[in-house]
Amino acid sequence: xxxxxxxxxxxxxxxxxxxxxxxxxxxxxxxxxxxxxxxxxxxxxxxxxxxxxxxxxxxxxxxxxxxxxxxxxxxxxxxxxxxxxxxxxxxxxxxxxxxxxxxxxxxxxxxxxxxxxxxxxxxxxxxxxxxxxxxxxxxxxxxxxxxxxxxxxxx
Numbered sequence: 370x371x372x373x374x375x376x377x378x379x380x381x382x383x384x385x386x387x388x389x390x391x392x393x394x395x396x397x398x399x400x401x402x403x404x405x406x407x408x409x410x411x412x413x414x415x416x417x418x419x420x421x422x423x424x425x426x427x428x429x430x431x432x433x434x435x436x437x438x439x440x441x442x443x444x445x446x447x448x449x450x451x452x453x454x455x456x457x458x459x460x461x462x463x464x465x466x467x468x469x470x471x472x473x474x475x476x477x478x479x480x481x482x483x484x485x486x487x488x489x490x491x492x493x494x495x496x497x498x499x500x501x502x503x504x505x506x507x508x509x510x511x512x513x514x515x516x517x518x519x520x521x522x523x524x
Contacts, residue, residue: 371460372425373490377400380491397421398428401445409449410509410521411492412459412516413473415505415506415507416507416509418474418475418476418505418510419476419503419505419509419510420440420496420504420511421524422471422474422476422503422510422511423503423513424498424523425469426478426501426503426513427456427521427522427523428454429446429457429486429514430513430515430521431448432457433445433487433489434458434489434493434495434519434521436459436487436489437489437490437491437492437493438491438493440459441491442459442460442491443459443460443461443488443490443491444458444459444466444488444489444497445457445459445463445486445488445489445491446485446486446487446488447459447485448478448480448485448486448487448501449468449485450478450480450485452468452470452472453470454468454469454470454472455468455469455470455471456468457469468504474505475505475506476503476504477503477504477505478501478502478503479501479502479503481499481501482500482501483496483497483498484497484498484499487499487515489519493518493519494518495515495516495517495518495519495520497513497517498514498516498517499514500512500513500514500515501513501514501515504520505514511523512524
């Protein structure tokens with residue numbers, strides 16, 4: 370009998386666990402690290418959204434150039450400030466092909482430096498060199514440049 374009771378006490382004494390103080394301390398550390406990390410993650414998210422939108426706009430411009438070359442037709446991208454959309458128009462009669470809306474993305478696009486239209490000719494050249502600037506609500510700005518040769522670059 371002594372042998373059984375001795376085994377029971379050793380089993381009970383060998384149980385490991387956390388005290389309430391240790392658990393609360395761990396929770397406080399996790400809370401502090403989270404409080405410090407969340408604002409940085411929000412800034413990173415805002416910057417990433419600006420970068421993604423810059424890629425979308427530059428892809429739209431590159432698509433317009435490729436369409437003009439492949440279909441041997443003029444393509445016009447209209448930056449419509451009122452509707453907050455970029456409208457693609459095909460040909461001289463300006464038939465609307467599609468549009469890219471940025472209405473609910475929290476972004477503001479300035480009118481392109483050469484006017485609200487960016488036109489690509491069948492040769493792939495742009496009618497005018499232009500610069501497009503936009504920013505999000507947190508102030509992260511990007512600049513997209515279209516050269517006379519039709520080259521699109523992001524800064």
